Amino acid sequence: MRIAILGTGLIGASVGLAIRARQPDAVVVGYDREVRFAAAAHRAGAITEVANSPVEAVRDADVVVIATPVLAIEKMLEAIAGAVKPDAVITDTGSTKAQVMDWARKHLGEHKGFVGSHPMAGKTESGPMAADAALFEGARWVIVPPVTASERSIDSVTNLATLLGATPMIMDAAEHDAYVAAISHMPMMASTALFTVARASEAWPELSLLAAGGFQGMSRLAGTDPAMAYDIAVTNRANIAHWIGRYIVALEELRRRLVDSEKDDDLYRVIAATELEHIKYSAGKVGREEQTNERIDSATDMMQDFIAGGWLREKLNEAKLEAGRRVKEDDNRIGRRDI
Amino acid sequence: MRIAILGTGLIGASVGLAIRARQPDAVVVGYDREVRFAAAAHRAGAITEVANSPVEAVRDADVVVIATPVLAIEKMLEAIAGAVKPDAVITDTGSTKAQVMDWARKHLGEHKGFVGSHPMAGKTESGPMAADAALFEGARWVIVPPVTASERSIDSVTNLATLLGATPMIMDAAEHDAYVAAISHMPMMASTALFTVARASEAWPELSLLAAGGFQGMSRLAGTDPAMAYDIAVTNRANIAHWIGRYIVALEELRRRLVDSEKDDDLYRVIAATELEHIKYSAGKVGREEQTNERIDSATDMMQDFIAGGWLREKLNEAKLEAGRRVKEDDNRIGRRDI
Numbered sequence: 001m002r003i004a005i006l007g008t009g010l011i012g013a014s015v016g017l018a019i020r021a022r023q024p025d026a027v028v029v030g031y032d033r034e035v036r037f038a039a040a041a042h043r044a045g046a047i048t049e050v051a052n053s054p055v056e057a058v059r060d061a062d063v064v065v066i067a068t069p070v071l072a073i074e075k076m077l078e079a080i081a082g083a084v085k086p087d088a089v090i091t092d093t094g095s096t097k098a099q100v101m102d103w104a105r106k107h108l109g110e111h112k113g114f115v116g117s118h119p120m121a122g123k124t125e126s127g128p129m130a131a132d133a134a135l136f137e138g139a140r141w142v143i144v145p146p147v148t149a150s151e152r153s154i155d156s157v158t159n160l161a162t163l164l165g166a167t168p169m170i171m172d173a174a175e176h177d178a179y180v181a182a183i184s185h186m187p188m189m190a191s192t193a194l195f196t197v198a199r200a201s202e203a204w205p206e207l208s209l210l211a212a213g214g215f216q217g218m219s220r221l222a223g224t225d226p227a228m229a230y231d232i233a234v235t236n237r238a239n240i241a242h243w244i245g246r247y248i249v250a251l252e253e254l255r256r257r258l259v260d261s262e263k264d265d266d267l268y269r270v271i272a273a274t275e276l277e278h279i280k281y282s283a284g285k286v287g288r289e290e291q292t293n294e295r296i297d298s299a300t301d302m303m304q305d306f307i308a309g310g311w312l313r314e315k316l317n318e319a320k321l322e323a324g325r326r327v328k329e330d331d332n333r334i335g336r337r338d339i
Numbered sequence: 340m341r342i343a344i345l346g347t348g349l350i351g352a353s354v355g356l357a358i359r360a361r362q363p364d365a366v367v368v369g370y371d372r373e374v375r376f377a378a379a380a381h382r383a384g385a386i387t388e389v390a391n392s393p394v395e396a397v398r399d400a401d402v403v404v405i406a407t408p409v410l411a412i413e414k415m416l417e418a419i420a421g422a423v424k425p426d427a428v429i430t431d432t433g434s435t436k437a438q439v440m441d442w443a444r445k446h447l448g449e450h451k452g453f454v455g456s457h458p459m460a461g462k463t464e465s466g467p468m469a470a471d472a473a474l475f476e477g478a479r480w481v482i483v484p485p486v487t488a489s490e491r492s493i494d495s496v497t498n499l500a501t502l503l504g505a506t507p508m509i510m511d512a513a514e515h516d517a518y519v520a521a522i523s524h525m526p527m528m529a530s531t532a533l534f535t536v537a538r539a540s541e542a543w544p545e546l547s548l549l550a551a552g553g554f555q556g557m558s559r560l561a562g563t564d565p566a567m568a569y570d571i572a573v574t575n576r577a578n579i580a581h582w583i584g585r586y587i588v589a590l591e592e593l594r595r596r597l598v599d600s601e602k603d604d605d606l607y608r609v610i611a612a613t614e615l616e617h618i619k620y621s622a623g624k625v626g627r628e629e630q631t632n633e634r635i636d637s638a639t640d641m642m643q644d645f646i647a648g649g650w651l652r653e654k655l656n657e658a659k660l661e662a663g664r665r666v667k668e669d670d671n672r673i674g675r676r677d678i
Contacts, residue, residue, distance in 0.1 A: 243536070
């Protein structure tokens with residue numbers, strides 16, 4: 001088995017490490033535009049050979065994984081088109097998919113081996129030094145098969161995701177791009193905007209001293225590698241813009257509730273209801289709860305009911321009682337003492 | 340030394356644990372409206388005695404720490420006004436300060452012992468079970484002395500902050516409330532809005548499955564205890580609304596750059612510049628860099644230059660080069676190959 005990894009940054013090197021941890025005899029050839037990235041991936045044991053060009057890397061490869069930032073994927077596809085074996089399986093790990101599927105169609109034509117993919121895992125840190133063989137464990141791995149793809153290639157990419165500890169989810173490119181705009185790309189932009197607002201303030205020297213875990217967490221994604229963030233932005237513009245718009249509407253609603261003290265009950269209900277939903281989400285209530293035939297989900301639910309159920313129920317009841325008490329207190333806030 | 344803690348949730352119980360870790364013979368009396376919270380704090384060793392009322396707790400106390408959610412602070416001040424010793428030192432840990440200072444003036448009158456405060460530390464988890472003796476270590480602790488406060492009370496509260504491992508920062512209530520709106524309260528609201536946007540979507544079952552670390556981090560503050568979040572909101576409305584407004588403007592600007600492909604260079608520059616600033620912030624570049632007489636800051640700077648300096652410089656240069664390359668690439672994107 002000969003695997004080529006084009007782009008040996010965080011994701012590429014993690015794929016290499018994860019494969020080699022499970023199949024120590026796999027030959028993993030790596031290429032990176034930055035020679036020192038390929039060298040670092042080699043030193044880390046993520047790849048077994050360094051190639052000097054994409055063409056050299058993919059020649060004789062059974063599996064090709066393109067793990068560059070999105071805009072570089074087209075160059076890679078174009079470069080390898082004439083060199084890749086007819087029966088090779090080719091995938092990418094790009095954060096947006098519609099654009100990548102177009103490029104693959106354009107450059108690989110009818111090649112049956114190409115299947116797009118996107119492992120939903122990452123870190124703010126970039127580069128091969130941050131690579132981790134366990135990066136994909138427990139993550140979802142979106143698989144986007146074009147009509148040209150053979151069953152065998154789809155199976156191979158699905159198996160790769162499973163081998164690396166991820167759960168594969170097949171969907172189409174448009175669906176994928178709309179979903180990740182909501183839960184990954186818009187939040188990244190929201191984090192950037194939040195950091196710039198504080199950073200641009202004249203009070204930044206004081207703000208930066210006072211900022212604690214809350215601000216650090218909310219601004220963390222502003223530290224995303226700019227090459228990656230920019231490529232995502234320009235290949236998923238419309239979806240991200242749509243979700244930023246929805247986000248602005250939600251912020252405006254919250255602000256309206258906040259400034260009007262007559263809407264305090266309403267404000268409390270929104271805050272409390274959101275926290276309840278967040279508790280459920282944090283406790284692992286994800287996916288369609290009615291899909292009882294999905295083994296993983298129902299197992300998760302059972303586990304969660306078993307472990308967190310009692311506490312969750314208690315917390316829900318408590319919050320409901322508290323919400324009721326607040327509303328009552330609001331009616332006769334003055335003149336009452338229950339301390 | 341007899342210390343009374345009113346409200347034995349996360350902050351109150353952490354204050355108790357931190358004091359007892361440093362002064363094992365201190366008598367710490369705790370009161371909480373929720374009897375089981377006081378009992379849990381007692382079991383955890385955060386308090387040495389459980390009181391049945393605020394009055395019982397503060398009688399004979401040398402130091403009183405009010406650590407309830409903000410709206411309950413008024414009730415506490417009102418309750419203890421007649422019972423607290425004339426030479427007791429009284430402080431609170433409320434997240435907003437202007438309102439608390441008003442209540443203290445109203446209920447404690449000319450008592451020289453009251454000094455407001457706000458330790459800038461916390462967790463999303465609440466309650467005495469989440470308490471941590473090290474919670475305040477390395478944090479800033481804002482001290483807000485009213486004109487009525489004696490030197491001795493100001494010193495006592497400052498010493499308490501230092502004893503618990505925090506760095507005291509003296510400021511006035513209005514300043515405090517404006518600053519924390521920017522770096523704590525607005526980000527909390529931003530997190531709530533971000534979570535509600537995704538949660539309210541019909542695609543939530545899919546979104547919740549795909550959401551990875553980025554979304555989890557950005558929505559974490561939506562899990563803030565609603566009593567605490569609500570109290571903060573209604574006692575710091577104008578400041579929070581102001582910062583939500585600035586945040587919306589920043590999001591709109593980012594969206595404008597995103598949808599107009601002619602502004603791509605500009606978009607890249609904003610993303611890259613923000614990341615550079617974020618790297619500096621993450622590396623500990625906070626406060627006024629020109630304040631060379633602040634020993635702690637300059638020590639931090641030296642450490643950081645020593646440890647992260649080389650890497651940081653490299654990253655800055657790299658990003659500048661990359662930005663230059665991008666802009667050039669943009670001019671002749673078609674027809675060029677440099678892979």
